[in-house]
Amino acid sequence: MSWSRSEPIMQIENLEKHYPLSGGLLSGEVGRVKAVDGISFDIHEGETFGIVGESGCGKSTAATSMIRLEEPTGGQVRYKGKDITEYDSTELKRFRRNVQMIFQDPDSSFDPRMSIGDAVAEPLIVQGMSDRKKREAIVADLLERVGLSASDMARYPHEFSGGQKQRIGLARALAVNPDVIVADEPVSALDVSIQSEILQLMKELQEAFNLTIIVISHNLGVIREICDRVAVMYLGEFVEVANSEELFNDPQHPYTRALLSAIPTPDPRERGLGVELKGDVPDPSAPPSGCRFHTRCPEVIPPENLELSQSVWRDVLHFRQRVRDSTLNLDSVAETAAVEEGIDTDDIDGDISVSDVPAETVITQLRRENNLPTELADSTANETLDKAFDQLARGDLEGAKETLEESFMTVCERDAPVLTEREGRQVSCHLHDDVTTDGSMLEADQPVSD
Amino acid sequence: MSVDTDPTTQSANVRKDADSVTFEDVNWDEIDGTARGFTRTRIAWYAIMGTYLLALLNDLFNRFAEGAYQRTVAFITDTSRYQVETPGFIPGAGPAEYPLVGEIGGVTWLWSLTLLVGVFYVAIPLYQNQRMTAYYWREFKKNKAAVISLIYLAIIFAIGLTVPRFMDPPEVEPVLAYQPPVWGSVRETVPIQCVGPVSGGECHGSWAHPFGTTHQGKDILISIVYGMEISMQVGLIGMFLTILIATTVGLTAAYFGGYVDEILFRYVDIQITFPTFFLYLLVVYLVGGSLFVMIIIFGVLGWGGIARIVRSEALQRREEEYIMAAKNAGAGGLWTMRRHLLPNVSNSVITAATLVIPGLILAEAALAFLGLGDPRLPSWGETIADGRSDLDRAWWISTIPGVFLFMTILAFNFLGDALRDALDPRQGGGE
Numbered sequence: 001m002s003w004s005r006s007e008p009i010m011q012i013e014n015l016e017k018h019y020p021l022s023g024g025l026l027s028g029e030v031g032r033v034k035a036v037d038g039i040s041f042d043i044h045e046g047e048t049f050g051i052v053g054e055s056g057c058g059k060s061t062a063a064t065s066m067i068r069l070e071e072p073t074g075g076q077v078r079y080k081g082k083d084i085t086e087y088d089s090t091e092l093k094r095f096r097r098n099v100q101m102i103f104q105d106p107d108s109s110f111d112p113r114m115s116i117g118d119a120v121a122e123p124l125i126v127q128g129m130s131d132r133k134k135r136e137a138i139v140a141d142l143l144e145r146v147g148l149s150a151s152d153m154a155r156y157p158h159e160f161s162g163g164q165k166q167r168i169g170l171a172r173a174l175a176v177n178p179d180v181i182v183a184d185e186p187v188s189a190l191d192v193s194i195q196s197e198i199l200q201l202m203k204e205l206q207e208a209f210n211l212t213i214i215v216i217s218h219n220l221g222v223i224r225e226i227c228d229r230v231a232v233m234y235l236g237e238f239v240e241v242a243n244s245e246e247l248f249n250d251p252q253h254p255y256t257r258a259l260l261s262a263i264p265t266p267d268p269r270e271r272g273l274g275v276e277l278k279g280d281v282p283d284p285s286a287p288p289s290g291c292r293f294h295t296r297c298p299e300v301i302p303p304e305n306l307e308l309s310q311s312v313w314r315d316v317l318h319f320r321q322r323v324r325d326s327t328l329n330l331d332s333v334a335e336t337a338a339v340e341e342g343i344d345t346d347d348i349d350g351d352i353s354v355s356d357v358p359a360e361t362v363i364t365q366l367r368r369e370n371n372l373p374t375e376l377a378d379s380t381a382n383e384t385l386d387k388a389f390d391q392l393a394r395g396d397l398e399g400a401k402e403t404l405e406e407s408f409m410t411v412c413e414r415d416a417p418v419l420t421e422r423e424g425r426q427v428s429c430h431l432h433d434d435v436t437t438d439g440s441m442l443e444a445d446q447p448v449s450d
Numbered sequence: 451m452s453v454d455t456d457p458t459t460q461s462a463n464v465r466k467d468a469d470s471v472t473f474e475d476v477n478w479d480e481i482d483g484t485a486r487g488f489t490r491t492r493i494a495w496y497a498i499m500g501t502y503l504l505a506l507l508n509d510l511f512n513r514f515a516e517g518a519y520q521r522t523v524a525f526i527t528d529t530s531r532y533q534v535e536t537p538g539f540i541p542g543a544g545p546a547e548y549p550l551v552g553e554i555g556g557v558t559w560l561w562s563l564t565l566l567v568g569v570f571y572v573a574i575p576l577y578q579n580q581r582m583t584a585y586y587w588r589e590f591k592k593n594k595a596a597v598i599s600l601i602y603l604a605i606i607f608a609i610g611l612t613v614p615r616f617m618d619p620p621e622v623e624p625v626l627a628y629q630p631p632v633w634g635s636v637r638e639t640v641p642i643q644c645v646g647p648v649s650g651g652e653c654h655g656s657w658a659h660p661f662g663t664t665h666q667g668k669d670i671l672i673s674i675v676y677g678m679e680i681s682m683q684v685g686l687i688g689m690f691l692t693i694l695i696a697t698t699v700g701l702t703a704a705y706f707g708g709y710v711d712e713i714l715f716r717y718v719d720i721q722i723t724f725p726t727f728f729l730y731l732l733v734v735y736l737v738g739g740s741l742f743v744m745i746i747i748f749g750v751l752g753w754g755g756i757a758r759i760v761r762s763e764a765l766q767r768r769e770e771e772y773i774m775a776a777k778n779a780g781a782g783g784l785w786t787m788r789r790h791l792l793p794n795v796s797n798s799v800i801t802a803a804t805l806v807i808p809g810l811i812l813a814e815a816a817l818a819f820l821g822l823g824d825p826r827l828p829s830w831g832e833t834i835a836d837g838r839s840d841l842d843r844a845w846w847i848s849t850i851p852g853v854f855l856f857m858t859i860l861a862f863n864f865l866g867d868a869l870r871d872a873l874d875p876r877q878g879g880g881e
Contacts, residue, residue, distance in 0.1 A: 069777055089782075096780035097478055109771035113793035119772075122789075123779035128481050137471040154581070172775070177473050209474070 003080035008042035016074030017065040033285045035061040037236035048213045050227030058236040063184045100173035104185040106165035110157035117153030142171040163194035180212045235292045242425035252427040254299040294412035307378045319370040320404040330354045337365035359393035512546040556742035564690045589872035596868030599861035610678030623667035630655040631662040664836045677830040684814040685807035691749030700760025701787045722754040739823045756802045763795040804866025808859040
């Protein structure tokens with residue numbers, strides 16, 4: 001084998017998994033959900049690598065497609081130097097002995113019609129071990145090693161608790177003596193008290209058998225407890241990859257910072273100081289342009305000529321987003337404005353429209369609704385906003401859209417940042433494009449200026 | 451976790467000393483090198499199936515292809531006979547003769563296949579996994595009606611399978627027509643000649659014909675015994691064909707999805723709209739009623755609905771993580787379908803199967819009653835039809851086979867109910 005221990009045991013390069021969206025009359029492809037959109041990382045033997053991210057960011061798909069439980073649509077995965085995406089079915093079957101997976105839901109990852117002994121022995125049978133006595137001895141030994149007893153073999157999955165089932169899941173994964181274990185949310189379905197037991201068991205088994213583990217989780221606590229290195233995933237891409245300790249002590253990407261600040265702390269004085277992420281993860285079939293996180297980022301870089309505090313800038317961006325998506329209903333704004341100002345609307349036929357209400361009233365209401373003060377710190381921004389408000393008050397949504405797009409275009413939206421290596425860690429953010437070599441960082445909630 | 455520390459660990463240690471293989475010791479290259487071993491049962495199954503197929507092909511060849519073969523040989527060797535006189539279907543020399551059993555007809559071929567599959571895929575696994583069998587039996591016997599049904603059906607099956615082998619079929623004897631059953635009596639004028647004692651103008655039944663005779667003088671007991679085998683044949687062969695095709699199609703469609711699913715189930719849509727009853731009528735009109743044709747038509751064309759049930763159930767199961775886990779173990783489509791999808795849809799399949807059997811038996815009886823069956827076959831439906839015009843004088847001719855038909859169908863329904871409950875490990879706390 002051409003692989004040596006100093007090289008990574010697995011190398012993932014630009015792994016992609018796109019799902020076609022079919023629709024229309026002839027069920028043609030109308031789009032693609034980019035669940036995993038080009039992720040790359042290396043794992044060394046004995047290492048524990050974590051992938052963390054919100055629900056729907058593609059981390060489970062990354063797990064299944066990196067070991068070809070689902071066929072990746074692009075990229076390469078090299079196991080001990082060999083590209084597994086080119087394996088034929090026989091080679092793939094042998095590869096399953098090297099890499100095993102632990103599943104998220106202990107209730108559905110065991111066939112309710114198959115006894116635990118058969119379930120743990122399944123990989124052995126499938127891989128060709130026809131000696132029944134030998135299989136039984138192995139299964140008995142495995143069950144004891146994960147903390148159950150050999151006599152549990154004849155019992156069925158419904159007779160075990162979630163934690164016990166996850167132990168059996170570990171036993172099943174170990175049965176073929178793999179080198180790498182991919183654990184997809186191994187403890188997220190378990191009680192907190194059981195979680196640490198399972199994590200402890202994973203650690204022990206890792207030490208005993210020199211396992212390489214890839215852990216997928218949305219739970220930063222879990223990741224922190226067992227991972228050596230962590231990748232933070234957002235919308236199918238890695239935004240930051242770093243050593244676990246560095247990542248938790250000194251997060252570089254705004255998204256990582258937001259995730260970390262979302263960890264509940266027992267200290268009552270520290271509550272509510274976190275960075276709050278607004279909105280949901282965007283639709284992966286139409287990811288935002290530029291940096292995918294810019295729609296929710298608390299640290300979007302303003303255009304060079306603007307001097308705004310980050311919170312105001314964020315509000316401006318939200319306002320612009322509403323105008324762009326046409327989620328702003330001018331008529332209902334006008335109606336609210338009319339009610340607030342006590343304008344008599346009885347003589348208006350039908351529904352109130354923008355033209356029925358004085359422009360200043362509408363503008364005041366728009367500012368109020370979007371949390372925008374009448375006077376901004378920056379004069380250019382002020383002018384643009386005034387112009388946009390005027391256009392909106394006249395009912396010219398398209399015009400306002402253009403005005404806002406022109407002057408509030410940010411680099412985050414225009415260009416996609418690349419995951420760049422710096423001091424042993426990788427970050428994908430425009431904030432770090434022009435960082436000086438001394439490593440000084442721009443902090444959040446300070447006026448950002450260039 | 452309290453369950454983790456278990457007193458049985460001691461016994462497990464003893465076992466480990468005897469055969470201390472652990473997963474780290476396995477040399478997989480060695481396992482790749484060794485050929486897959488077969489169990490003795492498997493070898494026996496392949497041998498028997500091989501013999502069966504050879505014998506069947508020989509029979510088919512004898513029946514249909516021998517003439518054609520000779521013509522082909524003549525055609526190749528002698529070019530002057532270029533003009534083959536009758537094109538198309540050429541009947542062969544006739545059925546093959548086998549030692550011990552002689553000629554084997556279509557229904558017998560299917561019946562023996564069904565029984566072989568029953569032995570190898572039901573009886574032997576039940577015997578080999580005695581602990582599992584005992585568990586299912588404990589669950590099953592909670593349902594008393596089902597136990598009685600099982601005993602009843604076992605008796606019907608055993609008698610139907612054995613007695614016709616050494617007993618002649620019922621014969622027409624007009625002199626002995628209208629004999630009452632042994633416990634009954636009838637006016638002296640009804641039978642031409644009373645076999646039993648006659649007293650007070652009443653002809654009483656006798657043990658010579660315990661269930662009486664028909665208007666042709668056929669013995670009803672013998673008819674019923676023959677009818678047992680026919681009913682079992684119709685029900686079990688039809689069920690076997692239906693379930694075999696339905697589960698294969700349903701599981702394949704659900705597992706592979708996409709075009710496979712699309713093609714298979716658009717075909718099912720077409721097949722379900724196809725009127726099998728009229729097809730059978732057409733065949734009866736062309737070649738006459740036949741049990742073989744009836745079983746084939748209902749078995750091969752009647753599986754659409756069950757295939758749909760299997761598919762929809764399997765589609766749900768397919769999304770479960772254990773299917774992914776099987777793939778993760780390296781399992782292919784066949785393994786996953788047999789070991790995971792099939793057991794998990796077995797509830798639906800067994801329910802459907804137990805409904806198919808009585809349905810087919812009833813259909814056979816109904817067709818026979820309407821005179822659309824093979825009139826030479828002493829099936830229960832035929833016997834019921836025989837007595838239909840004599841209900842006022844000789845009630846027993848239609849009633850006795852009717853009772854057997856009723857009980858059999860009821861028994862299958864009870865059995866299905868109990869099997870469904872017993873086979874589900876999620877019910878009750880099984881140890």
